[in-house]
Amino acid sequence: MRSHDETMMLQTPFHSRVAKACELNQWDEWKGYTTPAAYTEVEQEYFAVRNSTGVFDLSPMTKYRITGADAELYLNKVMTRDVRKLNPDRVGYTIWCNDAGQVMDDGTLFNFGENNYRLCSYTRVMDWLQWSAMGFDVEIIDETADFGALAVQGPTSCAVLKAMGFKGIEKLKPFGISHFPFEDAEVMISRTGFTGDLGYELWVEPPKAITLWDRLFDAGSNLGIRAIGGNALEMVRIEAGFLQAGVDFVPAEETVRIGRSRSPFELGLGWLVDFDKGVFNGRQALLKEKREGSRYAFVFLDVEGNKPAEHSFILKGNKEIGTVTSAAWCPTAKSNIAFAQIESKYANSGENLTAEIYYQTELKWTRLLAKCHVIDSPVFSSPKRRQTPAPDF
Amino acid sequence: MTNARYDVVIVGAGHNGLICAAYLAKAGRKVLVLERNEQVGGAAVTHEFSDGFRVSSCAQWLYQFNPNIRAELKLDQYGYELAAENLSTIALSADSNHLTLSSAELNGASVTESDKKAYQLFIKQMLKFSGILAKASERRIPKLLEANWGDRFALFKLGLEMKLLGKEDMQDLLRIALINIYDVLQENFDNDLLKAALSLDATLGTHMGPRSPNTVFSFLHRRLGEVFGFNGVSVVKGGMSTLSQALANAATANGVEIRTAMPVSRINSTADEVTGVTLANGEVVEASTVVSNADPKTTFKSLLGFQKLETGIIRRVSNIRMQGNVAKLHLALDSLPQFDGLDENQSGQRLIIVSTMDAMERAFNSAKYGEYSAQPVMDISIPTLHDKTLAPEGKHVLSALVQYAPYKLAQDWGSVKEDYAQLLVERIDEFAPGIEEQILSWELLTPVDLEREFHLTGGHWHHGEISLDQIMMTRPFPGATQYAMPLTGLYLCGAGAHPGGGVMGLAGKNSAQEILRSNRSKTNLAGKKENVA
Numbered sequence: 001m002r003s004h005d006e007t008m009m010l011q012t013p014f015h016s017r018v019a020k021a022c023e024l025n026q027w028d029e030w031k032g033y034t035t036p037a038a039y040t041e042v043e044q045e046y047f048a049v050r051n052s053t054g055v056f057d058l059s060p061m062t063k064y065r066i067t068g069a070d071a072e073l074y075l076n077k078v079m080t081r082d083v084r085k086l087n088p089d090r091v092g093y094t095i096w097c098n099d100a101g102q103v104m105d106d107g108t109l110f111n112f113g114e115n116n117y118r119l120c121s122y123t124r125v126m127d128w129l130q131w132s133a134m135g136f137d138v139e140i141i142d143e144t145a146d147f148g149a150l151a152v153q154g155p156t157s158c159a160v161l162k163a164m165g166f167k168g169i170e171k172l173k174p175f176g177i178s179h180f181p182f183e184d185a186e187v188m189i190s191r192t193g194f195t196g197d198l199g200y201e202l203w204v205e206p207p208k209a210i211t212l213w214d215r216l217f218d219a220g221s222n223l224g225i226r227a228i229g230g231n232a233l234e235m236v237r238i239e240a241g242f243l244q245a246g247v248d249f250v251p252a253e254e255t256v257r258i259g260r261s262r263s264p265f266e267l268g269l270g271w272l273v274d275f276d277k278g279v280f281n282g283r284q285a286l287l288k289e290k291r292e293g294s295r296y297a298f299v300f301l302d303v304e305g306n307k308p309a310e311h312s313f314i315l316k317g318n319k320e321i322g323t324v325t326s327a328a329w330c331p332t333a334k335s336n337i338a339f340a341q342i343e344s345k346y347a348n349s350g351e352n353l354t355a356e357i358y359y360q361t362e363l364k365w366t367r368l369l370a371k372c373h374v375i376d377s378p379v380f381s382s383p384k385r386r387q388t389p390a391p392d393f
Numbered sequence: 394m395t396n397a398r399y400d401v402v403i404v405g406a407g408h409n410g411l412i413c414a415a416y417l418a419k420a421g422r423k424v425l426v427l428e429r430n431e432q433v434g435g436a437a438v439t440h441e442f443s444d445g446f447r448v449s450s451c452a453q454w455l456y457q458f459n460p461n462i463r464a465e466l467k468l469d470q471y472g473y474e475l476a477a478e479n480l481s482t483i484a485l486s487a488d489s490n491h492l493t494l495s496s497a498e499l500n501g502a503s504v505t506e507s508d509k510k511a512y513q514l515f516i517k518q519m520l521k522f523s524g525i526l527a528k529a530s531e532r533r534i535p536k537l538l539e540a541n542w543g544d545r546f547a548l549f550k551l552g553l554e555m556k557l558l559g560k561e562d563m564q565d566l567l568r569i570a571l572i573n574i575y576d577v578l579q580e581n582f583d584n585d586l587l588k589a590a591l592s593l594d595a596t597l598g599t600h601m602g603p604r605s606p607n608t609v610f611s612f613l614h615r616r617l618g619e620v621f622g623f624n625g626v627s628v629v630k631g632g633m634s635t636l637s638q639a640l641a642n643a644a645t646a647n648g649v650e651i652r653t654a655m656p657v658s659r660i661n662s663t664a665d666e667v668t669g670v671t672l673a674n675g676e677v678v679e680a681s682t683v684v685s686n687a688d689p690k691t692t693f694k695s696l697l698g699f700q701k702l703e704t705g706i707i708r709r710v711s712n713i714r715m716q717g718n719v720a721k722l723h724l725a726l727d728s729l730p731q732f733d734g735l736d737e738n739q740s741g742q743r744l745i746i747v748s749t750m751d752a753m754e755r756a757f758n759s760a761k762y763g764e765y766s767a768q769p770v771m772d773i774s775i776p777t778l779h780d781k782t783l784a785p786e787g788k789h790v791l792s793a794l795v796q797y798a799p800y801k802l803a804q805d806w807g808s809v810k811e812d813y814a815q816l817l818v819e820r821i822d823e824f825a826p827g828i829e830e831q832i833l834s835w836e837l838l839t840p841v842d843l844e845r846e847f848h849l850t851g852g853h854w855h856h857g858e859i860s861l862d863q864i865m866m867t868r869p870f871p872g873a874t875q876y877a878m879p880l881t882g883l884y885l886c887g888a889g890a891h892p893g894g895g896v897m898g899l900a901g902k903n904s905a906q907e908i909l910r911s912n913r914s915k916t917n918l919a920g921k922k923e924n925v926a
Contacts, residue, residue, distance in 0.1 A: 134699045134711065135694075278663075279700070279703065
């Protein structure tokens with residue numbers, strides 16, 4: 001990796017292959033890294049994830065290694081969930097809050113056993129982690145650049161990995177971690193992802209990254225493998241109901257204006273808050289919110305028609321009660337989905353609301369009042385996501 | 394064995410802890426005060442530093458003790474006695490043309506008529522400003538966020554009081570509040586010694602030079618005493634311990650139990666509330682309310698432990714600025730030192746060595762970079778001129794507050810202590826020739842010693858800098874105002890809480906009022922109210 005004073009944009013360990021595959025030459029920025037928005041055609045990439053295998057370079061994901069005698073104790077204070085319940089060789093979805101009980105970020109926590117953890121996050125959060133570490137015996141290292149990572153997601157993903165020679169990979173349970181020898185080194189595979197389907201994430205040290213990419217695409221050549229960019233990932237994650245930090249909520253410590261951050265309860269993540277475990281960041285504020293009620297609620301909306309309700313106001317009658325944070329037409333579920341934050345009293349299953357959608361065709365803006373209603377769960381969830389042993393297709 | 398149980402446990406018997414205890418006990422609470430040192434009083438104590446020589450160990454003057462507390466706790470009945478009051482300040486000049494400052498007038502140092510007139514106007518205006526601060530000091534400071542109607546009314550009152558200053562004074566206050574004392578004094582006066590003398594009151598005990606922002610505020614804070622009826626500094630008979638003992642007597646008379654030489658090793662808590670304290674000897678005392686008279690850093694870091702606190706609090710506590718710059722020099726003298734140009738009566742006043750504001754600023758520069766200043770600034774008291782009990786017949790004690798002596802010295806204080814003491818004595822010798830030969834013994838307490846002896850983090854006697862970012866609703870830190878801390882049942886009552894340091898007593902009194910308001914101290918640990926039937 002070149003340092004930032006030599007280049008404006010950092011490159012991932014897979015960059016030479018990513019750049020070659022990125023025929024559209026369409027790039028985005030992700031925490032300082034250059035990352036493809038799309039390689040060839042967003043729809044094709046989308047359908048690769050849903051019907052065969054899509055490969056997403058997630059190396060820019062911020063990674064922290066947290067070790068030391070108090071690592072578990074420490075993480076239990078930082079995270080809202082009970083980290084003690086996360087067993088070794090398991091990955092947990094987690095969020096963390098500031099003292100005001102507002103979500104700073106979500107991420108995944110990898111337990112490597114013996115007080116050795118990896119935290120993956122959207123934000124760079126070293127400052128907060130270090131402040132939180134006062135009084136604990138822990139060491140925190142930013143290892144973002146020390147590992148490249150590929151998300152290998154879709155119905156044939158297990159078959160692809162088997163074809164690569166990762167024996168027994170089908171037995172890996174959802175949220176499990178396993179290690180495999182690879183080219184006189186090692187690749188770590190976790191059964192995790194951001195697509196709501198069967199899928200894995202492969203973690204490798206940078207010198208082996210290119211070999212891993214090449215062998216992966218060789219093995220997947222007959223199994224419909226295709227590199228996917230951020231745009232396709234955005235479609236699948238909305239379909240699968242996953243929140244995106246910076247899109248569906250503003251990381252609390254990055255907000256400038258009062259009231260713009262959100263609590264776990266307001267994001268539908270109350271299930272990640274455990275009051276039985278003692279002190280954790282946000283506890284007092286969240287207890288108060290629990291007693292007094294939340295301002296907002298996060299809801300999935302099924303919107304009539306096929307115009308994505310991007311950035312729409314949500315109305316109850318004529319009254320504005322919220323806004324949409326993410327929206328997409330979901331091809332597999334064949335539904336028009338929106339994530340919205342609305343006043344909490346309207347967040348009832350089946351509640352009929354209106355999305356005020358604006359869209360433009362050939363410079364003509366159209367205002368559309370689309371009926372929508374609150375639904376209980378995401379529109380896409382494949383049973384393969386939980387099946388063990390994982391199916392070949 | 395069942396644990397001892399109280400309504401309220403107070404950690405630390407500093408003057409604020411004792412005051413808080415006395416008010417709580419008066420209101421019927423069962424109160425235990427635990428003090429780590431052998432004697433009560435915290436930094437308001439007297440000790441024998443040499444055979445037969447005693448001195449006020451840290452604070453040496455009384456100049457802003459709140460008169461309502463003195464009356465309400467009937468301190469005069471319990472031993473409160475002054476040896477001298479309303480002393481003037483004399484700024485020493487190398488040419489013996491000293492400047493005497495009283496709250497009404499100036500004398501000496503060839504001060505011009507226009508400076509004298511300006512001084513009266515200046516003091517009058519500052520007194521008006523301090524008056525607003527005094528009112529705010531005696532009442533509950535509003536929360537800024539989530540304010541209830543009471544809080545909003547209090548904020549409104551604060552604004553109204555500023556408005557009632559009149560247009561010109563209000564404009565002046567808003568203009569000078571955020572600038573520095575150097576500029577303000579330059580605007581008002583010509584005489585260098587006068588400016589230096591006034592700027593001492595703005596910087597003493599702080600990590601600020603005359604040109605630092607916030608020094609106007611610390612000047613107003615220092616001047617609170619004048620609102621409370623002091624016309625200059627006073628000397629407590631028998632040293633500061635007498636005041637602390639009077640407070641302890643008042644507290645005990647109201648039913649408070651005080652245990653000295655009884656260090657608390659930690660404040661016990663669940664995830665949400667305090668449950669009492671554990672003593673260094675292993676004994677556990679249960680209480681639904683724990684009040685800490687320790688400074689905020691000691692309270693949160695050592696007594697509660699950062700593991701028990703949310704990160705935002707840790708960050709705020711760690712960021713409290715509290716770096717002491719004052720050392721304390723005690724000299725046991727064979728006879729009365731002879732200051733050039735001062736008679737015996739004058740020698741008993743508050744003597745200050747300040748030279749010029751620029752010299753003081755340079756002295757502060759040294760402190761910024763971890764060095765002690767070779768041109769020290771001093772605030773000198775010879776208490777034996779008012780109180781013969783402090784030294785053997787005919788002998789004297791000289792006590793001096795010295796700055797800038799930074800807590801964070803580049804070297805180890807232990808290795809340079811003698812050199813520094815020598816430098817200080819030579820400095821005094823410039824004004825009192827021959828004092829070196831009169832010294833029978835000496836003691837120097839560096840900020841590191843003050844930290845150790847009086848458990849003041851950073852050796853900072855105000856438990857945190859008195860500056861606009863650390864006062865009122867942001868003292869000790871934003872979100873922890875109104876004395877109640879983030880853990881239910883935990884309160885601060887020391888100088889680290891509003892309205893801050895100095896032997897004033899309001900932090901202790903206000904804290905007691907807040908505790909009584911909450912009602913929690915009436916409830917037992919199971920959360921049931923007593924005597925509900």
